[in-house]
Amino acid sequence: MDGHWITGDCWLGCARTGVPVIWLGPLQWDGQHAPVFTCAPCLDRIKAQALAYFLSQQPVTA
Known part of the structure; x- marks a missing residue:
């Protein structure tokens, strides 16, 4: 499923x-697994959120 866009539900x-959606990864809940798919606009949003998080975790250097 990695890296292939398919027609589906976000x-x-x-x-x-x-x-068009792409596989984001597995969702695990209460011992069950489900494949999570996302559309391009939602993928862009979550990538921006992840980048902001990563940058906020950088140590401050003097």
Whole structure:
């Protein structure tokens, strides 16, 4: 599933259906697994959030 866009449903905030989506990774809950897919706009949003988080974790240098 890695790196291949398919037509499907976005599991993130927009919840659009029948759009190009890419596999984001597995969701694990209570011993169960489900494949999570995301559309390009939601992927861009989550990548920006991750980058902001990573940058906020950088040690401050003098």
